[in-house]
Amino acid sequence: MPEPSGSILDAAVDTDPVTLAVRRAAFRAILGGDTVEEARIADLTGLDGATVRSAVDRLVAAGIATTNAGEGEQRSVDGSEGLTIRSSAHSISISGNDLHTWCAFDVVGIPAALGLDTTGSTRCPTCGATIELTVLRGEVVDTGAVGWWPSASGGPVIEAFCPSASIFCNLSHLETWRASTNAVGTPRTLAELAEAGRSTWASFKD
Numbered sequence: 001m002p003e004p005s006g007s008i009l010d011a012a013v014d015t016d017p018v019t020l021a022v023r024r025a026a027f028r029a030i031l032g033g034d035t036v037e038e039a040r041i042a043d044l045t046g047l048d049g050a051t052v053r054s055a056v057d058r059l060v061a062a063g064i065a066t067t068n069a070g071e072g073e074q075r076s077v078d079g080s081e082g083l084t085i086r087s088s089a090h091s092i093s094i095s096g097n098d099l100h101t102w103c104a105f106d107v108v109g110i111p112a113a114l115g116l117d118t119t120g121s122t123r124c125p126t127c128g129a130t131i132e133l134t135v136l137r138g139e140v141v142d143t144g145a146v147g148w149w150p151s152a153s154g155g156p157v158i159e160a161f162c163p164s165a166s167i168f169c170n171l172s173h174l175e176t177w178r179a180s181t182n183a184v185g186t187p188r189t190l191a192e193l194a195e196a197g198r199s200t201w202a203s204f205k206d
């Protein structure tokens with residue numbers, strides 16, 4: 001799949017204004033710490049409910065949004081563009097909101113793109129150690145940790161890219177993991193992950 005903007009998220013769905021408006025409204029809501037009902041997205045975007053529902057369906061199919069709905073409740077978006085209300089192995093604190101992400105890359109890439117101050121953590125797939133990830137005004141604090149950039153070949157982003165977009169204690173732990181898998185991709189420094197983040201979430205800056 002082509003990546004004209006250098007963003008695996010943008011490349012996953014149509015780039016029309018309606019889709020982008022729904023993506024931005026959902027992402028901003030999750031960033032603010034809460035799930036967002038489709039009716040609320042309709043209010044925020046000025047789109048009608050059926051248009052929002054159809055757009056959310058496409059985002060879920062592309063693996064760049066997740067939804068939930070309790071019994072008799074309206075469907076809500078609870079994950080958007082890597083950021084999620086659901087618990088995961090990757091955490092990030094943004095403006096006092098304790099959130100989670102779909103992969104380790106998100107913990108660095110999202111605040112890098114938005115120029116935020118954040119603290120977060122992930123777990124090294126090789127040794128299980130907690131790796132603290134701090135971003136200050138969009139610049140990641142280098143700890144020597146090393147990320148893996150998967151060469152995803154189509155499929156929903158949350159399934160094709162996220163599971164192996166990990167961060168390891170160091171290059172040695174990455175190489176140990178790499179030797180035990182048939183993963184295709186490239187090691188990247190934290191600074192390189194931050195730079196990739198600025199392209200990936202460029203559509204979500206204010």
Ligand SMILES: [Zn+2]
Nearest residue numbers: 124127169173
């Ligand atoms: Zn490790």
